[in-house]
Amino acid sequence: MPGDALTVSELVRLAAARLEASGSGSPRLDAELLLGQALGTDRIGVLAHAGAPVGTGALEVFEALLVRRERGEPVAYIRGFREFHGLAFGTDARALIPRPETELLVDAALAEVVRRLTTAPRPPGTPALRVADVGTGTGAIAVSLIVGLRRRKMDEAALVIAVDSSEDALQLARENAVGHGVADRIVFVAADLFPHHVEPTYALVCANLPYVPTAELEQLAPELAFEPRQALDGGPDGLDVVRRLLERLPEALAPDGIALLEIGADQGEAIVREVSARLPGWRCTVAPDLAGRARLARIERHA
CATH class of the missing domain: 1.10.8.10 (Ubiquitin-associated (UBA) domain)
Structure with a gap:
């Protein structure tokens, strides 16, 4: 200069x-x-x-x-942190940078957990309500959820299992959980989508999985080249990993559980079709983001 x-x-x-x-x-x-x-x-x-x-x-x-x-290096990597849901999260090349649109998923997850904790009797000794954060990355969803519950004095009634296939990403997520003082309510697991011995005990599954079509990756901002490609690349139509998650939801989701998935702006109709084909009897609705674009799929299990 x-x-x-x-x-x-x-x-x-x-x-x-x-x-x-x-x-x-x-x-x-x-x-x-x-x-x-x-x-x-x-x-x-x-x-x-x-x-x-x-x-x-x-x-x-x-x-x-x-x-x-x-x-071309992203500002969040240069600064070493990114603000998300009112919190600062450590960010580096180990994981995808948290995006503002994912706050919609956190808000929906927090509202769902609070609703479940306040509408059903929970006598002493009731097991903690289990939430899965699939593809946790920086841990932004898991940490923000527990922080939100702690502010309401409800965190002891919930447990988040944060899963990622990348050990490096999990370490970053642990660092963020420790930094925000919520590591005691989050279990970190290295696995593909769900822990290896999963049971249908999760009241809520949150997932911000790769959903960018492979062909569109080269058209995105150059700074995305600095972020982990495997956290972005969703295959030919962007739904390869999402389909694998749908196939495994019956193994993990409780009988009255729901899943919240972040999706691409043009994937709303496709995700509804996929749920209808793969999970008969289940219900899928899509909510828009602040710009009116499809962003959040809500999948409800019906026993």
């Missing part, structure tokens, strides 16, 4: 121009977040001190961060 004693706002303007030229879809936001990282503050601090000069040390740190972003 050029100049001596440039102000915060000047640096943001210059950096945003560079990032726009390199292909960033949110150049100004990226510049503000990275400058905040270099200054040891957050975006609000950057905006609040727009006229303050930036010293040489912070300028050098900012330049190094900026170069990484110009090369």
